[in-house]
Amino acid sequence: MRSWSEQAEGCGPTDRSLPGPMRELLVANISLRFSCVALAVWDLAAMTRWYETVLGLNCQARGRFEPVAADYVLLSGGGCTIELICRPSDFPIAADRTPPPHHLEHLGWKALVLQTDDLDAFSKMLAHSATEILWDQMQLARGLHSTMVRDPEGNLVHVLQHG
Numbered sequence: 001m002r003s004w005s006e007q008a009e010g011c012g013p014t015d016r017s018l019p020g021p022m023r024e025l026l027v028a029n030i031s032l033r034f035s036c037v038a039l040a041v042w043d044l045a046a047m048t049r050w051y052e053t054v055l056g057l058n059c060q061a062r063g064r065f066e067p068v069a070a071d072y073v074l075l076s077g078g079g080c081t082i083e084l085i086c087r088p089s090d091f092p093i094a095a096d097r098t099p100p101p102h103h104l105e106h107l108g109w110k111a112l113v114l115q116t117d118d119l120d121a122f123s124k125m126l127a128h129s130a131t132e133i134l135w136d137q138m139q140l141a142r143g144l145h146s147t148m149v150r151d152p153e154g155n156l157v158h159v160l161q162h163g
Contacts, residue, residue: 036074036081037112041153044086048073050152051082054129055114080114095154100134103156111148111156119161123147 041047051057057075064071070087096106103110116122123136132150139145140160147159 036076036083038083038085039112039155041084041086042092043153044071044073044084046152047084048075050131051075051084054126054131054151055157057082078114082112097150097154100148100156111158113158113160115160115162117161119145119147119159122159 057077061074072085075082134148145161
């Protein structure tokens with residue numbers, strides 16, 4: 001079995017494989033950078049506490065997006081930024097709670113995936129929280145272990161350790 005980094009070899013499009021307009025963007029040197037991931041939540045305060053206490057993220061900003069009538073909290077840490085956003089509704093649609101591996105049969109984003117250098121310490125910390133653990137320190141591939149949990153509203157959070 002090839003390692004995680006070996007499996008990544010050969011990924012990505014070449015200039016010749018891109019359609020004309022996309023090729024022109026490459027030539028024009030327009031670059032995109034990842035900013036953050038936005039997560040719609042029902043209970044903004046509870047979800048903010050969970051992401052701060054369990055994942056160790058820090059609140060960077062709070063505010064309101066008037067065009068969509070939603071409040072938000074911007075959290076960051078460890079090189080990632082998450083925008084929790086809440087638009088009150090009388091009939092919220094809950095997160096899909098299909099258990100792995102069948103969750104992959106539903107199209108769309110699957111999980112917030114984070115990386116740690118100490119999965120064992122992360123797992124021990126989880127034991128002291130009320131977090132739902134789907135699996136703990138499972139080997140996914142040679143050199144890749146993971147713990148998968150759900151946040152309080154059922155969203156998947158996948159924590160990886162390479163090596």
